[in-house]
Amino acid sequence: MTALLFGANGQDGYYLSQLLLQSAVELVAVSRSAGGVQADVGDYAAVEQLVKRHRPDYIFHLAANSTTRHDALFENHATISTGTLNILESVKQHSPASKVFISGSGLQFKNDNQPIKETDAFEARDAYSVSRIQSVYAARYYRRLGIQTYVGYFFNHDSPRRSERHMAKLVSEAARRIAAGSPEKLPIGDLAAVKEWTYAGDVVKGVWTLVQQNEVAEANIGSGIGYSIEDWLETCFGLVGKDWKEYVIKKDNFISEYRQLVSDSSRMFSLGWKPEVSLAGLAAMMMR
Numbered sequence: 055m056t057a058l059l060f061g062a063n064g065q066d067g068y069y070l071s072q073l074l075l076q077s078a079v080e081l082v083a084v085s086r087s088a089g090g091v092q093a094d095v096g097d098y099a100a101v102e103q104l105v106k107r108h109r110p111d112y113i114f115h116l117a118a119n120s121t122t123r124h125d126a127l128f129e130n131h132a133t134i135s136t137g138t139l140n141i142l143e144s145v146k147q148h149s150p151a152s153k154v155f156i157s158g159s160g161l162q163f164k165n166d167n168q169p170i171k172e173t174d175a176f177e178a179r180d181a182y183s184v185s186r187i188q189s190v191y192a193a194r195y196y197r198r199l200g201i202q203t204y205v206g207y208f209f210n211h212d213s214p215r216r217s218e219r220h221m222a223k224l225v226s227e228a229a230r231r232i233a234a235g236s237p238e239k240l241p242i243g244d245l246a247a248v249k250e251w252t253y254a255g256d257v258v259k260g261v262w263t264l265v266q267q268n269e270v271a272e273a274n275i276g277s278g279i280g281y282s283i284e285d286w287l288e289t290c291f292g293l294v295g296k297d298w299k300e301y302v303i304k305k306d307n308f309i310s311e312y313r314q315l316v317s318d319s320s321r322m323f324s325l326g327w328k329p330e331v332s333l334a335g336l337a338a339m340m341m342r
Contacts, residue, residue, distance in 0.1 A: 056080045056110040060095045060137065061117030063087050065215045066157070066208075070114060070258040077262070082108055086117075095137035098144070105144035105152070112265060114155045115141055115189075121219070122161065122180040122311070134185035135192070142196040142203065150201060153265050156193045158207040160276065160315055162186040169318040172207055172274045179311070190272075197271060206261050209276035209317045213254040214340050221283060222251060226290050226340040232301055233294035240301055243308030245287070248280040249315045253331035253339070263327040270325065276317035277329045289337040 057074050061067045062083035074081050083090030084104065093100040095117045105113070117133050119126050138156055145152045163170045164177035176187045193203040212222035221242075228240045260275035291298035322328075331339070 055112070056082065056108055057112040057114065058082045058084065058104060058108055058110040059114045059116065060084045060101075060141070061115065062090050064116060064118075064120075065213055065254050066116045066211075066258060066261075067114075068215055069213065069255045070116065070261060073255075073258050073262055079112070082110065095140060096132035098136075098140045101137075101140040102144040102148065105141070106148040109149040110152055112153050112155070113141055113145065114261070116157050118157070118185075120182075122182040124181045127181040127184075130182055130185040131188075135188040138189035138192045142192060142201060145201055146196065146199060153202045153204065154193075154196075155204045155206060155261060155265050156189055157261075158190055158205045158272075159183070159186045160207055160209040160274070160317055161311075162190070162207075165312050165315065167312065167314040169278065169316050170209075170274070171318045172272050172321060203271065204265050204267075205272040206264050206275045207273070207317070208257060209252065209274065209315060210249040211252040211254045211257045211276070212336060212340070214342070215254070216340075222286065222336075222340065225283075225286055226337065228301070229290040229294055229296065229298075230341060232291075232296060238301070239303045241303050241305050242283060242287075243305040244310035245284040245302075245304070246282055247310045247313060248282050249312075250277045250279060250317065251281055251286060251333050251336055252277040252329050253336050256329035256331055260322055260327045260329075263322070263325055267325065270321065273321045273325075274317040274319040275322055275327075276319045278317050278319045278323075279333075280314055280316040281333055285333065286337070289334055290341060293337060293341050 216223040
């Protein structure tokens with residue numbers, strides 16, 4: 055078996071690469087940056103050449119700049135939306151038997167602060183959501199044309215490979231530095247905001263489970279368990295014997311994007327997948 059993986063150098067690409075190699079899958083790892091095959095998923099000619107050359111059993115599109123900032127609008131459009139079209143059209147033309155996985159996001163759904171199902175309505179809340187929604191509609195269109203296209207909706211998931219742009223890493227690294235003597239204070243907006251803290255290595259196992267299905271085409275891949283940012287602070291600082299309240303300052307005039315962002319992942323659970331790493335386990339992993 056052969057797999058073509060776009061976004062191989064990102065967090066999810068790294069863990070999926072490891073899983074595929076352990077599963078004896080011949081991997082063609084693609085990234086805009088160094089390592090593996092250098093190519094831009096937003097470049098149709100480059101994508102077509104790769105698909106035509108390898109005619110892989112699986113194609114995974116994980117490439118994205120995971121930010122909701124408006125100034126990333128065109129980058130997200132090129133990578134997520136155009137990238138999806140480039141892959142699907144190349145598959146249609148040259149490798150129609152390939153199974154294609156497109157990553158989606160819990161952020162692209164209307165959020166009423168209740169557990170989100172993959173059947174819920176979309177809502178373009180930000181520039182990132184616009185690109186994700188477009189890519190899913192493209193996936194559904196090509197599915198009608200006979201292409202085996204899967205969408206896995208990701209909710210918050212983390213690992214030691216995250217950057218400090220992400221809350222989990224921001225807190226765990228600050229706790230490590232403070233334990234080593236740093237006098238810093240950590241500014242945080244909404245301590246009560248609830249989201250999932252799933253381990254990325256578990257999420258990619260869900261991706262692999264999904265693409266083995268013949269009928270299930272779209273599913274949330276999340277823990278379905280919500281914890282507040284305060285819970286994460288308590289867990290990380292507790293591991294180094296510190297009281298987080300002494301080191302956190304509240305950001306003024308901060309407005310959270312949501313009060314809760316949690317999945318209803320019962321569809322994935324029915325397929326036999328569930329995350330294995332707990333909140334405490336993830337914190338311990340990141341604190342190491």
